[in-house]
Amino acid sequence: MSDKLFIFDTTLRDGEQVPGCQLNTVEKIQVAKSLELLGVDVIEAGFPVSSPGDFNSIIEISKAVTWPTICALTRAVQRDIDVAVESLQYAKRKRIHTGIGTSDSHIKYKFNSNREEIIERAVASVKYAKRFVEDVEFYAEDAGRTDNVYLAQVLEAVIKAGATVVNIPDTTGYCLPDEYGAKIKYLMENVRGIEKAILSTHCHNDLGMATANTISGVLNGARQVEVTINGIGERAGNTALEEIAMILKSHKEIKIETNINTQKIYPTSRMVSSLMNMPVQPNKAIVGRNAFAHSSGIHQDGVLKNLETYEIINPNDVGIDDSSIVLTARSGRAALKHRLSVLGVEPSTEKLDQIYEQFLKIADRKKDINDDDILVLAGADRSINxxxxxxxxxxxxxxxxxxxxxxxxxxxxxxxxxxxxxxxxxxxxxxxxxxxxxxxxxxxxxxxxxxxxxxxxxxxxxxxxxxxxxxxxxxxxxxxxxxxxxxxxxxxxxxxxxxxx
Structure with missing residues (x-):
């Protein structure tokens, strides 16, 4: 029997912190609905105390989606939690994600405090959040650089206070995979009451190891992963949802399953890239333009004989239609609408007319219209007003x-x-x-x-x-x-x- 891994998506919170990637409420709802169709278990919809826009977006997202848990981020501050509670009032399933820095660096320079006071603040914030919601997640910021013995003490205290999920962020992306996996293993073996909570990973990609660290954490007992579409996020980004989903799908020996409908990965990736004006690098794993491209003669020969010689993933498994309709100046609205739908965009009739008008102008100048062109056109109507x-x-x-x-x-x-x-x-x-x-x-x-x-x-x-x-x-x-x-x-x-x- 396979274990269940919960997918916690933070595209709308950590991912949206990338400069220039801010979305309006309508766009956030569009992303949230796509995440629901993708099969995400938890949607971290924002940091409500940070701005009226974030607060309002959480309210509207809570109304728009049905089964995923809607999560709101807070600091270990009562006002933050009060605002989060109000923002989650319409959520069918709600979670408050509160926490505080636990590394010696954060304790000394960020909080001018000591280890004992940090534990007190952590426990107080969890207890306060627990008065309003049953599902409380605690994050130990900079856990990657936190002493394991002290980290275990913090987690033991917050679980006793009522935390249902405990998050171990590698906030600076500093850990090596073996080091991060060993940290998760230590916590699984040394935190009293750990069986009452789910251990979560939250890895950043500053040294290019976010996915490796996350998988190492999962193999050592973590059963929630905090990820983003296309790996977007602060600085060098977060762990990419699509990479974790396809690693587990490809490595069946791991025997850990997710709810992710992998055929929705590519259209969701393209939609997020378009809405956030954040290009996907061509060589990006799973969703990059070159992910299933073969230019070497030896590779081409092997693929033509048998796909498995050089492809461990069927492009169809991630929603890439390798026999897609080719769009030209002679294509009609129906063909354009179909391609937009494949890419995760469902325009209204009026919006489709606007996109189609621009599409014909571009098609007259170009021989071939590619998916990126279409997504640019789909976002171009933002300038209408x-x-x-x-x-x-x-x-x-x-x-x-x-x-x-x-x-x-x-x-x-x-x-x-x-x-x-x-x-x-x-x-x-x-x-x-x-x-x-x-x-x-x-x-x-x-x-x-x-x-x-x-x-x-x-x-x-x-x-x-x-x-x-x-x-x-x-x-x-x-x-x-x-x-x-x-x-x-x-x-x-x-x-x-x-x-x-």
Missing amino acids: HRIKLDYLQVTSGVGVRSVASLGLKISGEKFEAAAGGNGPVDAAIKALKKIINRHMVLKEFTIQALSRGSDDMGKVHMQVEYDNQIYYGFGANTDIIAASVEAYIDCINKFAGVEK
Whole structure:
């Protein structure tokens, strides 16, 4: 008989802490519903005391999903817990996730405290949370660098206080797999009452070992894993849900099962990537563009003879349709809607019409439309309600010729025009834009990503602009990379212009 491993997804909390990846409430509900279809057991929906947006999102997500447990994060502070309780009022199954740092570094420098006081605060927070919900998870922040004997004392105290799950975060991604596995094993063997709680892993990827550490923890007794779609998260990210699910599916000798419907992995991955404007690296395990691609002649020969020679996973098992409909300028709405559905996007009729109109424009310029192009188009309608829009752009550029750009903007329906020269076409276009938008803005980051390899490909531009001591993130996509750059800059402007209104 197989053991059950609970999947705790923190895409909407830890994953959303990535700069530029913030979602609105409607988008968070879309992700939460997809996580429910994927088979996630627990959805950590946010940190409600941190902002009204997080608080409201937890309320709406609680209404939108049915069977997963909805979890709200708190510090070991009564007000945090009070706000979490209020945010979970509509959840069918609710959990409060409270905790405190336990490493000597956190105790000394973060809390200016001592080990005894930390245990007291931990116990008090669990007892307080237990007054409102039955399911209380305790996290020992920086457990990866916490002395095992002291960590065992903390866990023993919080389990006695009523914790139903105890979380062992490798907060800095420092542990080696053997070290982290040994820590879990030690706790399983030395914490009195451990059988009354589920031991959970929460591993970060700073040294590229999040998945290895998580699996090591599972093999040594952990029965909950805290993961994110595509491994997104603070700094280098978290353990990737898709990697853990497919490791267990591939290694049947482990005899540990999850509720994950693996065929939903790829569409969920693409949807999260699109909504968060967070590209999936081509060589990403399981969901990367090259995960099932074979370029070596020897590999191709083997795969053609038998897939198992070089593929340990059937692409269909993760939801990749290797016989997908090819989209061209002759494709109709039905074909586009089908492909969007496969990618996890279910647009309304009105939204589909808007996407289809843009799709035809791109299809006329490109021979092949790939999944990334479609997802960019599906997210492009976010600019429809922008106050500032690009009306036209014309650029003169070449070798030995100074680049000059002229552009027109529509601002709340009124047209404005400007022209400027610059050190290259993008610089000229942005200088012209700044003449109209008379603000002191500093471009802090500028990233271009080609979605495939064709010269007619659609490019994505991510920008980071500083204005009034605040950072704003923008995104643009176009087959013309200069236009994409201007659109990304305008996206940044719309964000602070919306605040100024």
